[in-house]
Amino acid sequence: MSTPKYIDIHVIQTLPFSNVNRDDTGSPKTVEFGGVERTRVSSQSWKRVVRQHVEEAVGGETVRTRRVVVGVAERLIKQGWEKSEAEAAGVQIALSAGKKISLKQEKDESDEVVLTTNVLLLLPESGIDELAALADEHREVILAEAKKAKKLTGMKPKLPSERINEILSRRSATINLFGRMVAELPGANVDGAVQVAHAFTTHGTAVEYDFFTAVDDIEQKLDLPGSGYMDTALFSAGTFYRYANVNLTDLLRNLDQDTDLARVLVKTFLDGFITTVPSGKQNATAAVTLPDLVHVTVRDDRPVSLANAFEAPVGGGDGFVRKSAHRLDSHAGAIAELLGESHVLFSAHTTTPGAMPKNTEGWSHLGVNARSFEKLIDDAVDVALPGGRS
Numbered sequence: 503m504s505t506p507k508y509i510d511i512h513v514i515q516t517l518p519f520s521n522v523n524r525d526d527t528g529s530p531k532t533v534e535f536g537g538v539e540r541t542r543v544s545s546q547s548w549k550r551v552v553r554q555h556v557e558e559a560v561g562g563e564t565v566r567t568r569r570v571v572v573g574v575a576e577r578l579i580k581q582g583w584e585k586s587e588a589e590a591a592g593v594q595i596a597l598s599a600g601k602k603i604s605l606k607q608e609k610d611e612s613d614e615v616v617l618t619t620n621v622l623l624l625l626p627e628s629g630i631d632e633l634a635a636l637a638d639e640h641r642e643v644i645l646a647e648a649k650k651a652k653k654l655t656g657m658k659p660k661l662p663s664e665r666i667n668e669i670l671s672r673r674s675a676t677i678n679l680f681g682r683m684v685a686e687l688p689g690a691n692v693d694g695a696v697q698v699a700h701a702f703t704t705h706g707t708a709v710e711y712d713f714f715t716a717v718d719d720i721e722q723k724l725d726l727p728g729s730g731y732m733d734t735a736l737f738s739a740g741t742f743y744r745y746a747n748v749n750l751t752d753l754l755r756n757l758d759q760d761t762d763l764a765r766v767l768v769k770t771f772l773d774g775f776i777t778t779v780p781s782g783k784q785n786a787t788a789a790v791t792l793p794d795l796v797h798v799t800v801r802d803d804r805p806v807s808l809a810n811a812f813e814a815p816v817g818g819g820d821g822f823v824r825k826s827a828h829r830l831d832s833h834a835g836a837i838a839e840l841l842g843e844s845h846v847l848f849s850a851h852t853t854t855p856g857a858m859p860k861n862t863e864g865w866s867h868l869g870v871n872a873r874s875f876e877k878l879i880d881d882a883v884d885v886a887l888p889g890g891r892s
Contacts, residue, residue: 504802506750506847506886509768511775512797512808513744514704514826514857520789521737522780523547529709529736536813538706541738545698547780548744552698553676555774560766562674565627568618571596571605577634583641590648590657591637593617598661599670602686605655617655624682626674633669636661675767678756679748695753696746696771697805703740704812704826710737737787741822743812743830744793746775747805750886765887772798772879794857795827796875797834797868798882800848803841808833827857827865835867848885852878 521530523543533542557563567573571592578588596605596619604620637644643660651657671690673682681694711734718730748768757763779790799806811833816825838846849869858864864871872878 504845504847506800506802508750508801508803508805509748509772509882509886510799510801510805510807511746511772512795512830513776513793514741514795514823514830515701515744515793516741516791516823517739517779517789518787518791519710519737519739520783520787521735522782522784522789524736524782527736530738532707532709533700533702535702536815538815539708540703540705540815541707541709541740541742542703543701543742543780545700547782548701548775548778549680549696549698551778551780552771552774553680555778556676556679556767556770557674559770559774560675562676563627564624564674564676565630566622566624568620568622569616570619570623570630570633571617572610573630574634574637577631578637581634581638587641587645587648589617590654591634591641591644593654594640594644594647594657594659594661595633595637595666597655597657598659598663599666600663600687621684621686623670623684624677625670626672626677629669629672633666636665636669673756675763678753679767679771692756693752695749695756697749698775699745699807699809701742701744702809702812703822704743704816704829705740705818705822706815707738707740710739711735712737735783735786737783741794741816741826743809743826744775745807745809747807748886749805761887761889765883768887769879769883772882773875776875776879794823794854795830795851795868796853796878797830797851798848798878799846799869800882800886801845802847803845806837806841808837821856823857824859827853828859831859831865831867838867848882850878850881 523531525531531542532539574592574595575588578591579585596603605617607615608618610616640661647657647660667687670687677692679696682692684690713734716730753764776796808830811829816822816829850872851868852872852875872881
């Protein structure tokens with residue numbers, strides 16, 4: 503019997519006038535593909551909201567930060583430490599983590615100088631509480647060393663580095679899913695079990711300028727002409743192809759073969775990938791749509807993206823959703839013929855009426871219609887990770 507190794511998820515989703523993921527100039531991100539410029543949403547942007555969705559669902563919030571020093575100090579101040587002593591403790595935690603972790607000065611949002619690490623750390627938020635507790639255990643040692651040093655960053659490391667690194671290496675649900683790379687702490691590295699592609703529109707797009715003004719209410723009451731503020735913002739719209747996969751072998755290894763937890767995480771990840779939208783400019787656009795088509799497969803050989811279905815841009819006329827769905831179905835059939843359908847252990851989809859083919863029962867190469875996102879996910883996970891409870 504074949505062993506399930508990968509879950510592939512393919513999504514066709516339209517975002518109306520929006521800018522959920524902008525570049526350094528404030529413009530929607532783009533990519534040229536098939537000789538045509540498309541709107542793009544980075545994998546990092548979509549992964550962030552999926553990660554937050556998973557953490558909210560299963561608990562165990564993860565924090566990505568360079569402000570461990572500040573986080574430790576804030577917790578100690580709440581416990582009654584003097585501010586200068588708490589800051590010394592935070593610095594001592596960072597210095598004792600290892601020679602590859604260094605500190606630099608930066609200004610925070612209130613223009614106050616804070617010390618940050620050279621490394622963007624990723625750890626369960628409870629880990630900061632544990633680091634603060636560790637500092638509290640060694641309060642006398644920290645204060646004695648701070649008194650000897652001319653400045654905090656000149657202190658010698660005095661705390662047990664093994665314990666600090668063990669805390670910094672702790673995992674959460676999303677670290678087991680998405681992985682963690684910290685070159686300065688090799689023992690903290692975790693190979694991610696999830697790959698997420700950059701989303702891109704199935705057709706060519708153009709960035710649009712939105713000119714807007716803000717009224718000064720007091721000036722308006724005085725019948726003064728003009729507006730209080732004028733500016734432009736950049737937006738686009740389009741139908742996107744989105745893709746991700748889950749390496750089941752890697753995930754089970756990260757979870758020490760805990761199939762029950764793997765089922766929970768995969769279900770929650772798939773649900774988050776389907777239902778979340780990045781937060782950029784959402785207050786101004788409310789582009790919180792759902793996919794028109796979701797296709798999920800379980801394979802025993804390798805993951806397969808269907809992105810090349812859209813190398814030639816989809817033409818417009820009567821919209822892009824149905825044409826994009828048709829292109830996905832056609833390409834899925836071609837790939838199945840090339841690789842052989844025996845490697846596909848599960849294949850199903852859900853779709854809205856707007857994506858359904860005209861005058862037919864359904865799609866030929868996207869498996870059965872599961873009718874709902876919940877059933878699609880449940881059926882896929884039952885094949886991918888049989889025998890668990892979730």
